[in-house]
Amino acid sequence: MSGFPAVRPRRLRVNPAVRRLVGETRLHPAELVLPVFVREGLSEPHPISSMPGVYQHTRESLRKAAAEAAGLGLGGIMLFGVPAGKDAVGSGATDPQGILNQAVADVRAEVGDDLVVMADLCLDEFTDHGHCGVLTPDGRVDNDATLVRYADMGVALAEAGVHMVGPSGMMDGQVAVVRQALDGKGFQDVSVLAYSAKYASAFYGPFREAVDSSLEGDRRTYQQDPANGEEGLREIEQDLAEGADIVMVKPAMSYLDVVARAVDRFGVPVAAYQISGEYAMIEAAAANGWIDRERAIHESLLSIRRAGASIILTYWATEVATSLRSH
Template identity: 90%
Template sequence: MSFPSHRPRRLRVNPAVRRLVGENRLHPAELILPVFVKEGLQEPHPLSAMPGVSQHSRESLRRTAAEAAGLGLGGIMLFGIPTAKDAVGSGATDPDGILNQAVADVRKEVGDELVVMADLCLDEFTDHGHCGVLTPEGAVDNDATLLRYADMGVALAEAGVHMVGPSGMMDGQVAAVRTALDGKGFQDVSILAYGAKYASAFYGPFREAVDSSLEGDRRTYQQDPANGAEGLREMELDIAEGADLVMVKPAMSYLDVVARAADRFDVPIAAYQISGEYSMIEAAAANGWIDRERAIHESLLSIRRAGASVILTYYAMEVAAALRS
């Protein structure tokens, strides 16, 4: 009988060997925790579609930020939910608006121990739920929206944000925000550009998380799921306009775009494991169909393996605690 001389299984014989030769690893410093903070809440409000995730009060947000810093997370991404909305998203640029207050709260709590990030978009603040200002005909006005983004970026910088995340997929949004920040002396505030943000069905649970008032859909500005090269073109433009990092969102269905971006660009690549990805794991685990902890770890490793050096995930604190232990 002829036996194989090459036996790859030798490198899988026990956990110690598998750990020794593992090609990719997760680290808390690469994980970003997305957090929702709602104006007027006195205590956290659990989300039915995302078991284990809540809308936070300002006080519970501070506690969460302190815990995230203690676990060594890379950062926290803040989403603000106001009690009042209007057509132009006035709350986004109000110094006393919930998102700007949240940024100031977290900076006061953690200082520079954690990268404090904020989603730079109008959808949580507009009564129509779109990411920008509308024309009289109801279309999103790209260039009028850029003026609002520029003002929002400055407001967040004045509140103390380390990094802003323009996520509305408006043409020229990174250049508009970078120019506004630099013009006000905020050259050190960095930009994590949502470079390839797709019009995905997996955003569903996020609508509950931010009390969305969306009318219609966002397919005229978010990307078509059929297109990969277009995503790379969008990221290339964002980098040329001054983005410090670029992101692919969602992660799960677009790992090919993550991999192509990592091969092509020399800036850090981020990927967002979004609400629908989280909810699917939780629902399947609750029904006993999958091993929850293994599924969480495997899903994040797949994003890391594809080439993302930064991962936004609602599992950030749980995974960081597990890695530490």
């Protein structure tokens, strides 16, 4: 009958099989990285109240989580240490017997090269003031003094067996100094996943609980202004020039435009971190019956992949990988 449309896009949405056939974006376990917290002195895993289903691990439960992640074919595991004691310069970050370095060694012993073992390279979990670097006498973060600590921390993590370090403190020159320190000690094969465009976001709140943060004040003098997209691209460009192997945008949800622009401009692997606040919002809304939890999780991850990120750090990595394997 004339007048009816010849072109009907709905034909390709008619049933699940057709939708699956023409789907443009897919998730795969190898693209997912599981962030985990390991806390010194725990006898059993400790639940994080603001992140239902996420725990501070013991060293033993961490090994089990890593083994599960490797068995599911995840791309990697990102380790965060929660020490029993802190000081002004974050000494625990470079102590070979510190919790993070021990955790790296534990996980490498458990999974070998079957899973990319990553570690957060920053001082905030280890400082009594909670900032990502060393402070000046008047309380400002001293960029260059902090770089010295980052270089030492990178080497300590490499000596513990890490595959990839993640400089996340947003200090100027952090990638260059870490790369130089690693190369100078013979760790040319240790990769750098740079937290290049890390924004001073309001969505980090639950993470503060996860790492028992001691933060005083805020981090707006070194993390990026949420208003600025082009600045994030300049940061990425600088990190690549300094030797970054992979760059990251953090958070993911509110910065998908930065992810997409980075992918289009630089042609390198771009990671995105689906952070604690993103996780907590979906879990809270689902717990109240306001949204379909499984669909919301899947949709949120698809949006990050659709923006172009080839690596996603997400606290749902194990759950989603299990779901993907069962379908």
